[in-house]
Every structure is written in structure tokens, then in C-alpha cells.
Amino acid sequence: MGLATANDLQADSLLSLSQAKVGCDFRIRFLNGPACEQLRQLGFCESLQVRKLADGRNLICSVCGTRLALSRELANQVMVAVA
């Protein structure tokens, strides 16, 4: 498999935290949106592992052993890839 294909695959596998599947582990790739700084202060930093625990109007995920509830709008700004 060529390098180009591998990169494409990686780009394709990126999804926002709000699209991600419940119960799976992901790695945060980058943050994209107006609330980036707020998210980073809360602990959503690049290269950290995150597990999505519940979906809904607000979703719950666990970062570094802490459970956080955050609104869908915020979750849209967190881009993750399957860990």
C-alpha cells in the first residue's frame, strides 16, 4: 500500500467527537473552532486519548480518567481518530 493511500485513509478516518461511536476509544487529532482554548483548558488536548461514554444533547466522554459532559457544539470542534 502506497504512502498516499495511507494518508488518505487517515484523513478519512478523522471524525468529530459528536460523530464518534459511543463506547470506543479515540485519539484527539486537532481542535478546530472558536472554543478551542476553552476545550484545551478542560483537558481536550491534541494526542490525548478520549473515550466517548454517552451521546445525546450533551455527550459524556472520559479524558485522562476524568469524565466530562460537554455540549454537542463543543464536541463538533474536537476532531478525533480511532485509537
Next chain:
Amino acid sequence: MPDPLETIALVGNPNAGKTTLFNALTGAAQRTGNYAGVTVERKSGEFFTPHGRKLQLVDLPGCYALDGSSPDQEITRKTLLGEFPGEARPDLVVCVLDASNLERHLVLALEVIELGLPVVIALNMIDFAEQVGLRLDPAKLAEELGVPVVALQANVGKGVLELKQALRHPFPARPEAPWKSGPEEEIAARRRSRVFQICEVAARRPDHHSSTRSDKLDSWLLHPLWGALAFIGLMLLVFWSIFSFASVPMGWIESLQSLLAERVTTLMPDGDLRGLIVDGIIGGVGSVVVFLPQILLLFFFIGLLESSGYMARAAFLMDGLMGRAGLSGKAFLPLFSSYACAIPGIMATRTIDSAKERLVTIFVAPWMSCSARLPVYLVLVPMLLSGKASTFEQAAIFLAIYALGTLAALGVARLLRGKLGPDEVKHHFMLELPPYRAPQWSYIFRHVGGRGWSFLQKAGTLILAINILLWAAQTYPKSSSDDPAEQLAHSTMGRVGKIVEPIAAPLGLDARTGTAILTSFAAREVFVSSMTQLFRVEQGENDEETWTALRKKLATETWPDGRPMFTLPAILALLVFFIYALQCLPTSAVVAREAGSWRWAAAQFVFMSAFAWLAAFAVFQIGSIFL
């Protein structure tokens, strides 16, 4: 002259355990909870180092970063930078970090280190970190950060002595912050990468995500269906327990009160002084103090929910409902606390980021039926149910009363939130869900004790004074007639009653009830004792008897033309009035302080009183047609 005390500031993320540590160091009993944002004010206390040096300790509200926008974070920033006028910068900062969460909490620690003050790191909740399999190395951490690190477990006092040792003189040198050099706009990124480096060596996490007990509990308690059912069940259980458990100690208070009244009656000759002591003081204050058990229980349950970590889940579950009212889940804790008392509820609104949402929450908080309204409800509700009513029917009516206040509050919040317009900076809902922990009983009990004491103080001062005034107002000036009714009409109270009669009449109430309502504007609880005095009800053996006598008396009361006075619509109107009226001076004072203007408090008072009157008017007029 002794040197001024050196000041130590406690800083840390919300729910890192600053207040627990503060209490462990100073032996004070500040309120703690397993919920972000319990501390919203600066509190200070004093303690001694092992060498006998006295130090002042300031507990600051938690914050994730020093540039936060909510008022409590501003307090922290200003204190650390020495921006409060007339106040020196702290001499040393103790940065409290949750050991199980260093990846997040270290960011704030780095920011604090950058300020150039001497820093000591308190690595709290070390037990929990080890439980989740984290491999911590405090010595490595100290080496990496260049500041002393003390591992501790503040809730059981482990490591507190070591921390005191670390705070002895000379204070640690001002740490360096090598990551600070570089372009200003990339400082946050540099801090983050530094945190990762440190965590790599000093706090290794197990590679796999293990599912903790809290995770398993949450999968049920935060479930859209089961979670909601559990929430409703829990709230019902809390209210049911308050009403059923409290009845036993309430009986004790009542028998004590009647014993006292009897003693005084036999010991003293008949006269004005005996009347003052038996009717005014013992009867009046006693009928309010009897609610102490219920108030204590309510605060106990709120403490239990906060301390166990469920309160944050409740905020999460309620975010949807609050969202419909234009508020966020963060408004839930302040509003729920207002069921006990609006004052701590209004103070708790400081954790709400959005200023407009905070104002709206403050505005509607008094409509959460507080415990001071309970006496009024307890007297009036049985009158709605003629004859013997089951506990279930009474509980249903109580639930309806609470729902009426709450729904109106949420409706007004929505209207008002729409009126104020959107925020300039959008605030998003995000909330930390702390792991479930066993409640800290000692703090819960101390907190409950403090609340109970302040209630008793209020009963002993404000309510006592009002009762004496009331007694005097209906005793003087004395008329020559022996007929008690004529004497009352002649007294000051009777004359005031005549003035308020035109306001009370459209609600189906007479001058005496109008006067009783008037007296309850300083504190609602006074209504019951005012009614007892104004309707000349004999004090019974205990309060329950007095109330039954009062109810009987009210049921037989008629207008001069012979119509019964307390008809169903009139009682309903009275209830509705008490649900909506803002009859609490201390609440208005706190609102003025928290909202930053007397205008807001005045507007709230006028709006709520007018709304209460109109609602009661509508209930009476419409009720008179149908009932």
C-alpha cells in the same frame, strides 16, 4: 510590633479539594462538596506551622486557568496578581492538584509558577489516583517543576503535616519557568507540551482504559430513561423523607414549647407581661422553631447529594429541561438549593459563566418554594382536604405546589432570557463529572449544624422582634371594652388591617388575614403565628393542636353577612399568593449584592409581589365561579 501575617493562597482546578485542604489545615468547617464550584468566595483562616509560626490561609475559588471569564475566576486571578486594592500579594501559593488528573491540572500549576511567586504543589487525592492504576512519582514531579511537591489525602488528613513542614521558613525559592520564553501567542501550546513531558515521567497512566465503578454506575444513572427515573425517584425520596422523618423531633419541640408555656402560666400572675411571654414569645417563636428538623433534613440531603458526586449528574440530566427555559444545567444546583433557602441558592449562581444567565437565575430563584413557606403550606393544605386526608393526598398537593412555583420560574426565565438577548461571547455547556465518592460525613454534619444555627439565630432575633411588635400592636392602645374582638379592632393592628383591607378583599380575604400577610413580608414563617394571634386562637398542648384549633377557627369564620370566609377559592388564593410573593428581606439584600444593583432587587420584589397578587386574584375570582 509584630509583622503582618504572611499570606498563603490555595489555588487549583474546581473540585481539586482546596476547601477540604483548607479545612484540614485550619480546622475550620467551610462547606465542601463533590461538585465543581462550591467555593465562590474567598475565605481565609489561620494556622500554625510545626515551628509555631502563624500563617494566614486564603481559599480561592477553583479555576481551570487564570484568564477565565466567570466572577469567581476573576477573584482568583486578581488575588494572585495583587490587584485587589489595599491587599498585598500572597507570599506563597499552594497549588492543589488532583493526582488522578495531572494532565489537566498541571496546566494551571504552570500558569501559577509563571507568576513568579514561591509555589508548593499539594498532590491531593493520591489514594484515588493509585486506585485507578496511575504510577505517580512525586519526587520526579518536584524535580521537573522545580517546586516542592507534597502528596496528600486531605479528606482523611494524610500528608497535611508534611505540607505544613513544606510551608516553613524559608519559603521555597521562586521557581523558574523556562517554557515561558518564546512567542507570546504560543505560550499555551508550550505549556501543554511541557505538561505532557512531565506526565510521561512522573505520572504514567495504564495503557488500557479500565472501566471504573463510577463508569458502571454512570451507565445507569446517566441513562436517558433509567437515569431520569432514578433522578425523579431520588427527588421524591428526599421530599418524602423530609416530611416523614421530621415529624418525630417536631413533636419533641412542640411538647417542650407547651411545657414552657404551662410553666410560665402557672408561675406568673395574669397580666400584660404574661401575655407577652406566653402568646408573643413562646407561642410565636415556637411555631417557627418547630420547622428546624425539616430544614436540617433538607440541608442534610443537599449535602449528601453534593458530597457523593450525584449533584453534577443531576445538573447533566437537567440540562435538557433547563435548556427549554433558556438556562443551562449549571443553573440546576442554584435553583435546587433554593428549595431549602433562596440565599445560598443565589450565592451559588456565581458558578454560571454567562452573566445574563446568572441574572435570570437570580431573578427566578425565590420562586423555588423555600423551607420558610412550609409552615404556611402545612397549615393551609389540610384545609383544602375536608376531613381526614391521607398522607398521599397531602404529598400530591405539596408536589403540585412545588411544581407550580418551579414551572412559573422556568417560564419567566425563558421570557426574561429572550428579552436580555444572546451573550456577546457564547458560553458552552461543559461540566466535570467527578467520580462517586463516599460522602464526607463530618463536613455534612458541620454544614447542617451551621445552617440550623443560623436559622435559630434568625428565630431568636428577627422573628422574636416581629412577634413582640405584633403582640404589642394588637394589645395597645387598650380599649375599655372586655370583648377581645372589640379590643382588636381598637388596637394598632386593627387600624392597620383596615388600611390593607381593600388590597386583601379582592382575594377573598379579610382585614385580619391581610394584616397577617403584611407581617409576613419580613419573614414568611411569621404568617402562622400572626394568624394564631389575630384570630385569637387558644394555644394548644402542642403546635399540631394549635394548628388544628386555628384551622377549626378559620373554617367557622364568617363574613359579617354570614357567608363562610375561608372557602376553597380563598384558601387556594392564599396558597398561590405565598407561592409567588417575595416575602423575605434577607433575600432581597443578597440579590442586590449578587446582581450588583438595588434596581434588580427592587424590580424582582415589585414584579413578584404584583404577580402573586394578580395570580391569587385570578385564582379566587375564577375559583368562585366554578367551586
